[in-house]
Amino acid sequence: MYNFNYQRASSLDDAVAKLGAASDGTLLAGGQTLIPTLKQRLASHSDVIDLSGIGDLRGISADGGGVTVGALTRHAEVAASADVPAALAALADGIGDPQVRNCGTLGGSIANADPAADYPAAVLGLGATVNTNLRSIAADDFFTGLFETALNDGEIITSVTFPTPQKAGYAKFPNPASRYAMVGVFAAQMGDGVRVAVTGAGPCVFRVAEMESALAGNWSADAVAGISVSADGLNSDLHGSAEYRAHLVTVMAKRAVAAAG
Amino acid sequence: MAENGIGASLKRKEDPRLLLGKGSYVDDINRPGQAYAAFVRSPHAHANIKSINSTAAAAAPGVVAIFTGDDMAADEVGPLICGWAISSKDGSPMNMPHHTCLAQGKVTYVGDHVAIVIADTQEQAKDAAELVEVDYEELSAVVGTADADAAGAPQLHENAPNNTCFDWHLADNKADVDAAFAGAAHVTKLDILNNRLVPNAMEPRAAVGDYERSTDSLTLYTTSQNPHVARLVLSAFFGIAPEHKLRVVAPDVGGGFGSKIYVYSEETACLWAARKIDRAVKWTADRAESFVSDAHGRDHVTTVELALDGDAKFLAMRCSTKANLGGYMSLFSSAVPTYMYATLLAGQYTTPQIYAEVKTVFTNTTPVDAYRGAGRPEATYALERVVEAAARELNIDPAELRRRNLIQPDQFPYETPVVHTYDCGDYGASLDKAIEIADYAGFAARRDQSKAGGKLRGIGFSNYIEACGIAPSAAVGALGGGVGLWEAAQVRFNPTGNVTVFTGTHAHGQGHETAFAQVVADQLGVPVENVEVVHGDTDKGPFGMGTYGSRSIAVGGSAIVKAGEKIIAKGRKIAAHLLEAAEDDIEFTDGNFTVAGTDKALNIGEVAFAAYVPHNYPEGVEPGLDESAFYDPLNFSFPSGTHICEVEVDPDTGTVEIVNYTAVDDFGTLINPMIVAGQVHGGIVQGVGQALTEGAAYDPDSGQLVNGSFMDYTMPRADNVPSFNIDTTETPSPLNPLGVKGCGEAGAIAAPAAVMNAITDALGTENIDMPATPEKVWRAAQAAG
Numbered sequence A: 001m002y003n004f005n006y007q008r009a010s011s012l013d014d015a016v017a018k019l020g021a022a023s024d025g026t027l028l029a030g031g032q033t034l035i036p037t038l039k040q041r042l043a044s045h046s047d048v049i050d051l052s053g054i055g056d057l058r059g060i061s062a063d064g065g066g067v068t069v070g071a072l073t074r075h076a077e078v079a080a081s082a083d084v085p086a087a088l089a090a091l092a093d094g095i096g097d098p099q100v101r102n103c104g105t106l107g108g109s110i111a112n113a114d115p116a117a118d119y120p121a122a123v124l125g126l127g128a129t130v131n132t133n134l135r136s137i138a139a140d141d142f143f144t145g146l147f148e149t150a151l152n153d154g155e156i157i158t159s160v161t162f163p164t165p166q167k168a169g170y171a172k173f174p175n176p177a178s179r180y181a182m183v184g185v186f187a188a189q190m191g192d193g194v195r196v197a198v199t200g201a202g203p204c205v206f207r208v209a210e211m212e213s214a215l216a217g218n219w220s221a222d223a224v225a226g227i228s229v230s231a232d233g234l235n236s237d238l239h240g241s242a243e244y245r246a247h248l249v250t251v252m253a254k255r256a257v258a259a260a261g
Numbered sequence B: 001m002a003e004n005g006i007g008a009s010l011k012r013k014e015d016p017r018l019l020l021g022k023g024s025y026v027d028d029i030n031r032p033g034q035a036y037a038a039f040v041r042s043p044h045a046h047a048n049i050k051s052i053n054s055t056a057a058a059a060a061p062g063v064v065a066i067f068t069g070d071d072m073a074a075d076e077v078g079p080l081i082c083g084w085a086i087s088s089k090d091g092s093p094m095n096m097p098h099h100t101c102l103a104q105g106k107v108t109y110v111g112d113h114v115a116i117v118i119a120d121t122q123e124q125a126k127d128a129a130e131l132v133e134v135d136y137e138e139l140s141a142v143v144g145t146a147d148a149d150a151a152g153a154p155q156l157h158e159n160a161p162n163n164t165c166f167d168w169h170l171a172d173n174k175a176d177v178d179a180a181f182a183g184a185a186h187v188t189k190l191d192i193l194n195n196r197l198v199p200n201a202m203e204p205r206a207a208v209g210d211y212e213r214s215t216d217s218l219t220l221y222t223t224s225q226n227p228h229v230a231r232l233v234l235s236a237f238f239g240i241a242p243e244h245k246l247r248v249v250a251p252d253v254g255g256g257f258g259s260k261i262y263v264y265s266e267e268t269a270c271l272w273a274a275r276k277i278d279r280a281v282k283w284t285a286d287r288a289e290s291f292v293s294d295a296h297g298r299d300h301v302t303t304v305e306l307a308l309d310g311d312a313k314f315l316a317m318r319c320s321t322k323a324n325l326g327g328y329m330s331l332f333s334s335a336v337p338t339y340m341y342a343t344l345l346a347g348q349y350t351t352p353q354i355y356a357e358v359k360t361v362f363t364n365t366t367p368v369d370a371y372r373g374a375g376r377p378e379a380t381y382a383l384e385r386v387v388e389a390a391a392r393e394l395n396i397d398p399a400e401l402r403r404r405n406l407i408q409p410d411q412f413p414y415e416t417p418v419v420h421t422y423d424c425g426d427y428g429a430s431l432d433k434a435i436e437i438a439d440y441a442g443f444a445a446r447r448d449q450s451k452a453g454g455k456l457r458g459i460g461f462s463n464y465i466e467a468c469g470i471a472p473s474a475a476v477g478a479l480g481g482g483v484g485l486w487e488a489a490q491v492r493f494n495p496t497g498n499v500t501v502f503t504g505t506h507a508h509g510q511g512h513e514t515a516f517a518q519v520v521a522d523q524l525g526v527p528v529e530n531v532e533v534v535h536g537d538t539d540k541g542p543f544g545m546g547t548y549g550s551r552s553i554a555v556g557g558s559a560i561v562k563a564g565e566k567i568i569a570k571g572r573k574i575a576a577h578l579l580e581a582a583e584d585d586i587e588f589t590d591g592n593f594t595v596a597g598t599d600k601a602l603n604i605g606e607v608a609f610a611a612y613v614p615h616n617y618p619e620g621v622e623p624g625l626d627e628s629a630f631y632d633p634l635n636f637s638f639p640s641g642t643h644i645c646e647v648e649v650d651p652d653t654g655t656v657e658i659v660n661y662t663a664v665d666d667f668g669t670l671i672n673p674m675i676v677a678g679q680v681h682g683g684i685v686q687g688v689g690q691a692l693t694e695g696a697a698y699d700p701d702s703g704q705l706v707n708g709s710f711m712d713y714t715m716p717r718a719d720n721v722p723s724f725n726i727d728t729t730e731t732p733s734p735l736n737p738l739g740v741k742g743c744g745e746a747g748a749i750a751a752p753a754a755v756m757n758a759i760t761d762a763l764g765t766e767n768i769d770m771p772a773t774p775e776k777v778w779r780a781a782q783a784a785g
C-alpha cells in the first residue's frame, strides 16, 4: 500500500472536520473493501479517517414503524438481531464469511455501492431511508450508478431506517468465486405496496415494476415466474452473461417470494 | 507390528507446530541487514522492450539497486532451461526458446520479469518499481491453445515457427491403429478441453538470497519441493555459484502441487543480487504475483477416439492433443504432456493398440508445467470420458463396459502398448467395492426421486491408473529426461539411542515427518517419537531428488529402508561381539538383537551406545551407527482405483451439487491410513475444483489474465463437496521393499472424469467442458432439453 496518514475520529463532527481538512481523505469503517483496495495499490489517499471509535454510529434501535441501524453496525450484529426484519437478518448472514461479517458495516457497504453487494437490495427493497450528517435520503434516490451514490463529498452516513414489511424475502445466487451476489432479489410487501429490488445483475441495484404490480395482485412465486427482465445493459462477465443474469432474476425473484412466505 | 509403526493412523507430528503458528516458512526467515526485492513485470502479453529507464526509480527513497536482464547477462547468468528433451515425429529436436531470467528485448506474457528493484523496505521496493519506465512496443498476442499454431498467429519465438515447440508421437504406429479402427464395430469420438489451472498453493513463493563474504558462498532460502535439484540447476545451468559454494534451504513450505518444483526467475535473481550488493535480498510474492508467475497446469485440447468390436471390447484408441506451454518452456514442461501423459492412456484396460500424438505450442500466457497429477489427470480424463461416452452410445452399463475390458489380476506384470509395464493390481476389486459403497444399485430410484423434485441426477465413473514412484533412472534417461530419479537417505543413530533420518525428499503438506518416522520405528524398533526426519537443507543430509509425482514413500521410503538394513547389519556385528555369539546366530526383532534360542539380548539403543563408545568392540568394524543408502526404483508404481461421483443438477440455475462421492483406491501398503485419507480428500477437492470451478481465463485480445484473484478465480470450498466415502483395496507392489505405491495425486487424477461423467449423465449430453460452471450447465441443460 501507499503511504497515508491514519487518523482516528473521536466524534461525527471530528470526522467531518478531519475529512474536510485532508487533501484527499477517505473514511474507514470495517475496512473490508477499503483495506484490500489499498493493499493492492488500487487506491491512494492522503488520509484515512477511522470511524470505528464513534460509538453513536453503531447499534440497532426499533421504533414504531421500523428499525434504525447505525452506519457502523457490523453485518454479524444485523444477522443476529431480532429487531430487524428476518429477511434483512438473513441477508446479512449471507454476506462474505465470519471475518467479513464481524468487520464489515452497513454504512461502508452502501457507501461503496458495489453492484454485487447484498445490502443495496434490502435498502431499496424495503424502501429504507439513508440518514447522513446532513440529511435523509430515500433509497430510491440513494443508489445512482456503478459505485455511485447520492452522497456528496465529505458526507457521512450515520444510519439507515428500515420500515417494517408485512412480508419480505431475499434470494441470492452467489458468484461462485467471490460469493457476492451474482443476482440477488429482495421482494417485500410493504404497507404501501410491493417492492422488488435486484442487485448483482446490473451496474446498480434496480426495481422491477412489472414484478411489483404482479405481486401486488397475487403474492406468489407463480406471479413472477413468467416475468423476465431484459438482458440489455445487465452485467456480463466470466461468471455469467447478461442473458444468464436476466434468467436468474426471474428464478431468484420466485425464490425470494417463496422465502417470504 | 511396532506400536505406531507401519499401518498406524498416527496423528501427524508436524501438525501442532504448523497449526500453532510455530512453523518456519521462508517469509519467517530474516537475515541481518536484508534488503527487499520487487519485480517490474510486463503489463503486456506480448511486446518488444525498446528501452528501460530506471533513473527516477534509482533516486527513490531507500533504493539500493536496480538490475535488468542486461546486467544478469553481463554476469553470464545462464538461461532458464527445460530439463527434458523431446523430439518431433521427424526426429528434429524440440524448439526450446532462449529464456533469460530477466527479459532481454522481449516479453511474452503478462507478469513476465523485466527488472528487479531492491530497496531497504518492501514498500520502498514496490514504490520504486512503479517508477521504472519501460518503453514497450506492443505486439498482438495469442493465448488460445487451439489457434496458437494457426497461420498468421503472432509469433513468439524466432526458433519456434508456428509457435510450435514439438510435434511428437509416442510411437510410429498410426497406420496399424487406423487399420484397427477401420475394422471396428463401433467408434466413439470426443473433443474435449482440459482447462488451465492456477496452482494457488496456500503459501506464495518466497526467497531470501544470502551472501557470506567470509566463505564467498551463497545461501538461498526458498519455497522449493526439491532443494537439491534447485541447487544443481542454479549451479550447473544458471552458473550462480558452484555447488559446494551454494546451500539451498527449503524450510516449512505451505503446499506446492508441482508449482514449487521449478527454479524461477525471482529466486534466481534474489540469490544473484545478494552477492552483487553484498546484502541479503528477500522477496515474497503477493497473491496477484502468484497468479501470473507460478507455473500453471494442464491446458490441453484433445480429440480422443475409441474403437470397439462387436462384443464391446476395446480394439484401439487414437488420441490427438495440443498442449499449451505458455510463453516459455518451464523446467519439466515437455515431459508432462508427453511421457507423463500418453503413457497412461491404456488405463486399466487391455486396449491392444494406441496411437498418441501431442503438439506443444507457445502462447502469450504464463508458462505451464506439472500440477498435481501432471499428465495423468489429462490422460485419465480423456480415457474415462470416452469410455463412459461409448457405454452410453452402446447402451451398455458403464461399469459393465469397464469390467469387460479390465486387465485381470492374473495378467501381471502387464505390458501396455504405451511403454509401461504394470506391476500388480486388482482393478475389478476396486470397481466392485466402489459400486457397493456408492449403492449403484439404488441409483435409478434416487434419480426418480430427484426428478420428482425438479432436479437432474447423474452418476459417473472414473477408473484411473497413475504411474508414480518416479522413476527408474535409466528409463527416464532413455525417454529424454536430464536427471536420475533415485532417492537418498541417511539413518543416523545418535549415541543416546534416538534416530535422525535425513531424506532427499521434501515435505510441503504430505506428512513425511510422521510417515517416514513410522517406517523407521517399524523397521528398527525405536519409539516413533524418538525418530526425527530432517529434509530441506542441502547442507544437511545427502543429495536427493525431491518430492513430486507421488514418489516420496515409494522411492524415498525405500531408500530409508535400505539404509535401515545397513544399520541392522552393522548392529548385528556389534551385538554378536557383545553377546559373545556368532553373527549368524543373532536375530533382530522389535528393536532387539537376540542370540537365537536364548534370552540373551541387547536393545538397538544399547548397540548404538556401544558403537559410539567402542571400548568393547569387534575388530575391523568402524565406530558409529550412521548409514546411507541410495535407491533407484526398478519400475514406476501404479496406484489405481475407482471413483464414483453422483451429482444433482438444478436445471433452473445450472448449479451442480455433488451428493455422493465414493473413492476406492489401491495404494499398496498403507503406512499411515489417516495421512492417506487426507491426501485423498485434498486430491479429490482439487479434482472437483478442476471439474466445477477453476480455470484460468485469458482475454483473447489483450492476453490479460481475467481472473487473477480469488474474487474471480474460483477455488473449490468446503461447501462444493460432500463428506467423501473412501476406502481402499490393497495389492502391495512387489517391486519395492515397502510394497507402497504413492497416494498424493490420485484424487486429482480421478475426480475430474468422475464428476464430468456424472454431469454429462445428468444432462444427457457430452457437450460440456470443464469447468462446468452454473451458466455452462444451465445452457447445456437448455440445449439438451
Ligand SMILES: Cc1cc2nc3c(=O)[nH]c(=O)nc-3n(C[C@H](O)[C@H](O)[C@H](O)COP(=O)(O)OP(=O)(O)OC[C@H]3O[C@@H](n4cnc5c(N)ncnc54)[C@H](O)[C@@H]3O)c2cc1C
Binding pocket: A026, A027, A028, A029, A030, A031, A032, A033, A034, A035, A036, A051, A071, A072, A094, A095, A096, A097, A100, A103, A104, A105, A106, A107, A108, A109, A111, A112, A114, A116, A117, A118, A119, A155, A156, A157, A158, A178, A179, A180, A181
Ligand atoms: C472476502 C470478502 C467477501 C465479501 N463478500 C460480500 C458479500 O457476499 N456481499 C456483500 O454485500 N459484501 C461482501 N463483502 C464486502 C463487505 O460487505 C464490506 O463490509 C463492504 O464492502 C464495505 O463495508 P466496510 O465497513 O468494510 O467499509 P470500508 O471498506 O471501511 O469502506 C468502504 C467505503 O465506504 C466508505 N465509507 C465507509 N463508511 C462510511 C460512512 N459511514 N459514510 C460514508 N462513507 C463511508 C469508505 O470511505 C470507503 O470508501 C465482502 C468483502 C470481503 C473482503
